[in-house]
């Protein structure tokens with residue numbers, strides 16, 4: 065019996081590389097996440113060419129996904145993780161030890177009695193210079209994504225700035241590049257131990273390859289274990305927005321990937337895929353393929369992909385932050401968050417300009433005129 069089990073397992077492992085889908089198919093996406101069956105639709109790629117894309121609409125988070133904790137309530141509690149980019153840079157658990165280290169560097173995230181400053185970015189702004197951000201979910205929100213069904217290489221890789229759209233996990237959770245830095249905003253959008261958190265729009269997303277975080281924790285000596293994504297360095301995590309697969313840090317057969325390019329991917333037979341790594345954020349650093357235009361939209365009132373917000377459609381009463389940010393040569397999400405933090409439409413523009421390191425007159429000229 066034991067012998068039989070062993071041989072069937074071996075057979076499965078031997079077959080695994082051929083079971084990988086080179087192209088995204090609706091059946092691969094977890095039904096726990098889907099609002100409706102994914103459908104193939106016509107789409108336009110960023111080079112202007114017509115293509116077909118899988119259109120996937122998912123819930124604010126998959127059913128029964130355990131998320132959080134993000135921020136600890138006090139110095140005695142343990143929150144999630146944060147990729148600190150100041151002095152003593154590295155990946156940390158968000159706990160008393162870490163917050164005390166930041167305190168010595170001038171970032172005061174807690175009161176004298178040890179209560180951590182936390183605010184819910186979906187419903188309120190911060191009241192202190194340094195607060196931990198903990199967004200609450202909005203169960204009504206849906207996200208619609210477009211991923212090309214036949215990936216095509218771009219002329220040059222597309223780099224990924226702060227909160228750039230990377231892709232979607234097979235479990236149906238969007239994946240983004242680095243969350244905004246504490247050094248830029250003063251606030252910490254803490255991640256849970258699965259490298260996810262809730263957008264100001266009320267939906268959960270990842271900032272790392274959630275299915276291969278144990279590798280990162282071991283490599284960086286960080287105590288943590290992600291439970292909402294099965295840990296498997298040999299498994300496929302998801303698809304990038306160019307349609308190429310995102311794999312764990314190992315090949316399906318357990319071997320170490322070789323000849324990775326600047327984006328963290330390589331050709332495997334006649335198709336391309338990305339690999340995660342042992343370093344956080346363990347995601348592709350650029351995308352080699354063409355993406356669909358307008359490939360991420362939400363029904364949320366704010367946040368990434370909301371109508372009129374960064375990455376969203378046109379219209380609506382909100383400023384087009386993506387266009388304004390590109391005028392100013394800064395990141396759209398950072399601009400939006402800094403404006404929100406400073407009071408939204410009534411923000412002190414001198415302070416916002418100083419925070420962003422741009423000229424106040426340029427900022428005023430780029431923003432819609434106030435009535």
Ligand SMILES: [Zn+2]
Nearest residue numbers: 240243261271
């Ligand atoms: Zn985020």
Ligand SMILES: [Zn+2]
Nearest residue numbers: 315321332337
């Ligand atoms: Zn590979």
